[in-house]
Amino acid sequence: MKGKLYKNRLTQILVIIFVLILILSTAGCQSKKMSNKDKIVVYTSIYPLYDFTKKIGQDYIVVENITPTGVEPHEFEPSISKISKIYESNAFIYLGEPMDPWAEKLRGDLAQKGIAVLKVGEGLIEGNDPHIWLSPKKSMQMAKKIYDLLVKVDEKNKAVYEKNYDRLIEELKKLDDEYKKELASTRLRDFVVSHAAFGYLAKEYGLNQVSIKGLSPQEEPSLKHIKNLIDFCRERGIKYILAESLETPKEAQALAEEAGLKILTLNPIEGLTDEEEKANEDYFSLMRKNLEVLKEALK
Ligand SMILES: [Zn+2]
Known part of the structure; x- marks a missing residue:
């Protein structure tokens, strides 16, 4: 009886020691992996x-x-x-x-x-x-x-x-x-954007970017420029204005109404919106959305 009790006690102690070692070793691993x-x-x-x-x-x-x-x-x-x-x-x-x-x-x-x-x-x-x-x-x-x-x-x-x-x-x-593959042979080769963020992209894939504003979204377009854009869209049969996500497309909206165009969002990926961050968007997911928008706008 006494022997059995002693044996149980020993098992208990061994289990406690084992658990302690386990806790210490995982804590060690974790701090090595996670510590900033x-x-x-x-x-x-x-x-x-x-x-x-x-x-x-x-x-x-x-x-x-x-x-x-x-x-x-x-x-x-x-x-x-x-x-x-x-x-x-x-x-x-x-x-x-x-x-x-x-x-x-x-x-x-x-x-x-x-x-x-x-x-x-x-x-x-x-x-x-x-x-x-x-x-x-x-x-x-x-x-x-x-x-x-x-x-x-x-x-x-x-x-x-x-x-x-x-x-x-x-x-x-x-x-x-x-x-390259998707943009190789679209009907249109010109696209109209809000601010001129897509110059490198256009050059890379043989497209022509036309912008309402300049290289920065803070630049204000002149009335003459807007008028020329309306004519340009009519001549080329352009159906969409590509506005962006971080800037209110005031001029884009005005131009779209004036020229009877629809607005789509083309993302310059300069920063994420709160919604994009929550949806775990990244450079690649947004670039693929941009590709879909370009395909639609150039159809
Ligand atoms: Zn920009």
Whole structure:
């Protein structure tokens, strides 16, 4: 009787020790996998840079975007408290003029403080059109620069970044092929947009972008320009105006009414709206929606 009791007690103790070891070891694993203090911290200026960086770094980095969700980034200026956070990070990625002039001003100072700074648009931006991410080919070059930066800052995780980078390039190639195939022989070759964000995309696939406003959505069109656009749409048999998601399409609406056109949304993917964020949209899902809209508008 006494022997059995002793044996039960021993089993109990052994079970407790076993459970303790299990708890300690999983806690250890989890902190190794999840702890943010071992990860490099990267800040990006606008959403497409955030999305590509996140896709290459995944759980191995902490990445934050400076331009908030729902905000149109062309005229955005971050607060001092947001800027001070960049100073505590390991790397800062921005696009370059004329997209994020506030970032250009920080560049020298950040570099001096030992933060790795990458201006992605350098050598990729032609003239003063910053919308390079809307061309999958240019996006591949952007991804390469971001990959190189992550490896430079965090060499020990190179294998992971390389694998994720390769996958991202594969996806961009697939996207490029879809655009090429679907836009090769549409009836119309001209499309009318609200702000001129799709120049690289148009050039890439042999299309012609005509815009109500200029390269920035804040530019106001002249009456003469609107009148010319109405004539242009009638001549070419254009049926749609392509407006965007982060800016109220006031001029687009006026033009559509005047010329009897319908409005569709073509997304410049400069930032997500709250709804897009909630729906887990990303660069690829939005680019594919854009392709569907273009196909409809060029039919
Ligand atoms: Zn823009």
